[in-house]
Amino acid sequence: MSKIRLLVLDVLKPHEPSILKLATTLSDLEGVDGTDITLYEIDSKVENVKITLQGNDIDFNDVKKCVEDSGGSIHSIDKVSSGSVIVKEAETHQDGPS
Amino acid sequence: MNKFKKFWKKLGEYNKIAKISEIARRYFVMNSFDGILTILGILIGTYIAKVQDYRIIISTGLAVSIAMAVSGISGTYLTEEAERTKKLKDLGRQTLTNMKYTSIGKAERAATLIVSFIDGLAPFLSAMIILTPFFLINLINLQFAYYISISISFLLLIILGGFLGHISREGVFKNAMKMVLAGLVSVTLIFILGVHG
Numbered sequence: 001m002s003k004i005r006l007l008v009l010d011v012l013k014p015h016e017p018s019i020l021k022l023a024t025t026l027s028d029l030e031g032v033d034g035t036d037i038t039l040y041e042i043d044s045k046v047e048n049v050k051i052t053l054q055g056n057d058i059d060f061n062d063v064k065k066c067v068e069d070s071g072g073s074i075h076s077i078d079k080v081s082s083g084s085v086i087v088k089e090a091e092t093h094q095d096g097p098s
Numbered sequence: 099m100n101k102f103k104k105f106w107k108k109l110g111e112y113n114k115i116a117k118i119s120e121i122a123r124r125y126f127v128m129n130s131f132d133g134i135l136t137i138l139g140i141l142i143g144t145y146i147a148k149v150q151d152y153r154i155i156i157s158t159g160l161a162v163s164i165a166m167a168v169s170g171i172s173g174t175y176l177t178e179e180a181e182r183t184k185k186l187k188d189l190g191r192q193t194l195t196n197m198k199y200t201s202i203g204k205a206e207r208a209a210t211l212i213v214s215f216i217d218g219l220a221p222f223l224s225a226m227i228i229l230t231p232f233f234l235i236n237l238i239n240l241q242f243a244y245y246i247s248i249s250i251s252f253l254l255l256i257i258l259g260g261f262l263g264h265i266s267r268e269g270v271f272k273n274a275m276k277m278v279l280a281g282l283v284s285v286t287l288i289f290i291l292g293v294h295g
Contacts, residue, residue: 071189
């Protein structure tokens with residue numbers, strides 16, 4: 001089966017553990033080469049973050065467990081790239097002006 | 099050594115999540131203060147009553163210390179557990195996750211245990227330190243034991259007040275004197291009631 005190389009998740013999590021801790025924990029997972037976490041919404045108790053993971057063989061179940069262990073929940077899987085290369089999204093006429 | 103390092107690192111993480119050291123500090127000071135004033139009260143009371151048998155002072159002090167320890171541990175455990183369970187449930191409702199087995203749930207449970215233990219240990223430890231002269235009654239006479247114990251009580255109050263002043267950066271001497279004043283008020287009231295009672 002093909003391997004997941006890029007994964008983008010929309011996650012809702014409490015403030016603690018912080019995104020520093022979550023990012024390092026996710027980066028330590030086998031198959032993950034790097035992690036990017038961007039905060040895009042915050043309130044008094046929780047925060048919405050976009051998690052981008054890149055690697056040679058990302059295990060979604062491990063990632064999910066890691067996120068849930070931090071008290072977060074995956075709202076949606078926004079992007080996945082799998083295969084031997086990371087394929088960039090192709091632009092088409094149907095895409096509006098960026 | 100590795101296991102200890104791992105355990106210490108985990109405790110550090112839990113402390114960041116559940117703010118254990120802040121709450122533990124608060125409980126430690128509050129309950130040490132309770133312990134000191136309670137034993138000071140016993141000492142003044144037995145002094146006024148002219149108790150000559152040191153064993154009465156030791157057994158009364160020990161009984162009260164144990165009661166304070168048990169009360170501290172159980173009371174704090176039940177209170178903290180209820181509050182933290184509510185906090186986890188509220189958070190779980192927001193994230194649609196069962197927080198019980200997450201790192202947050204574990205941190206909150208660790209906090210409850212640590213804080214309860216400190217709540218019980220603080221008054222017990224202060225009481226035992228103050229009563230130490232009575233355990234050494236073979237070396238010093240009873241009157242002297244009373245004076246040393248009362249002095250130790252006020253010394254502990256000064257140390258506690260100084261500690262609070264150091265944390266708040268509001269003046270070590272000022273806070274130490276506030277604690278000593280509380281002790282003096284307590285002693286004065288007991289003397290007045292003891293004399294007129």
